[in-house]
Amino acid sequence: MGVQVRGRNIEVTDALKEYINKRLGKLEKHIDNLGEAQVTLSVVRGFHRIEVTIPINGMILRGEESTGDMYASTDLVVDKLEKQIEKYKGKLQKRGARFVNDVKAPAAVIAEEDGPRLVRTKRFAIKPMPVDEAVLQMNLLGHNFFVFSNAETEQVNVVYKRKDGNYGLIEPEF
Numbered sequence: 640m641g642v643q644v645r646g647r648n649i650e651v652t653d654a655l656k657e658y659i660n661k662r663l664g665k666l667e668k669h670i671d672n673l674g675e676a677q678v679t680l681s682v683v684r685g686f687h688r689i690e691v692t693i694p695i696n697g698m699i700l701r702g703e704e705s706t707g708d709m710y711a712s713t714d715l716v717v718d719k720l721e722k723q724i725e726k727y728k729g730k731l732q733k734r735g736a737r738f739v740n741d742v743k744a745p746a747a748v749i750a751e752e753d754g755p756r757l758v759r760t761k762r763f764a765i766k767p768m769p770v771d772e773a774v775l776q777m778n779l780l781g782h783n784f785f786v787f788s789n790a791e792t793e794q795v796n797v798v799y800k801r802k803d804g805n806y807g808l809i810e811p812e813f
Contacts, residue, residue, distance in 0.1 A: 641675035641676070642656075642659060642660050642663055642675070642676045642678060643675060643676065643677055643678065644656050644659055644678045644680065645677075645678065645679050645680070646679075646680045646681070647679065647680070647681040647682075648681055648682045648683065649680050649681060649682045649687075649709070651680060655680075655709060655710075658710060658713060659678055659689075659713055662713050662714065662717045663676050663678075663691070663693075663717060665717060665721070666693070666717070666720060666721065666724065669721060669724045669725065669728065670695065670724050670728060673693055673694075673695055674693060674694035674695065675693075675694075676691055676692070676693045677691070677692045677693075678690070678691050680709060682709075685707065686705045686706065686707065687705065687706060687707065687708055687709040687711075687712050688703065688704070688705040688712065689703065689704055689705075689709065689712045689713055689716050690702075690703040690716075691703070691716050691717075691720060693720070697766070698775070698776055698779055699776070699779060699780055700720055700723055700724065700779055701779070701780055701781060702716045702719040702720045702723065702781075703716060704716040704719065723779060765786065765787060765788045765795065766787070766788060767787075767788045767789070767790040767793070768787055768788070768789075768790055769789075769790050769791065770789065770791075770796070770798060770808060773785050773787040773789075773796070773798045774798055774806055777798055777799075777800070783799060783800050784797055784798065784799040784800070785797070785798050785799075789810070792810065794810065794811055795811065796808060796809060796810050796811075797809040
């Protein structure tokens, strides 16, 4: 597995890169076909934050942690990713052949004069998938909603997590 490490407000030392590579390398024992890990390190107000994004056969595994020490943050995020992999391992292996890699573009910042403003724009490739696969992807990302192309209706749908713990589906009506 390749690891690309970037730092914001922190100098990424060789020792830190080596430690991150070693710890993320542990994930390969749980599952094959891990893509290149994108690791972003940052320091804000004394908190050392690490964000890790790893594509797995078209799905995205993501974790982030923030503590007072970058090495501790790395350990915590790897533990979190291992738990995610174990939780979804059977489903990922069963459906792995059907996935195509998602592409995410960087966010743009747009400001307006008054009132609420658009502060982030995300662009990503929408691929056809069944509803249950979209729920799985949403849970892997740790989000409350997920936009996808429904393989059955061939329309853009949104699946979301409800306050009662169940899931909802939003379908367009023309």
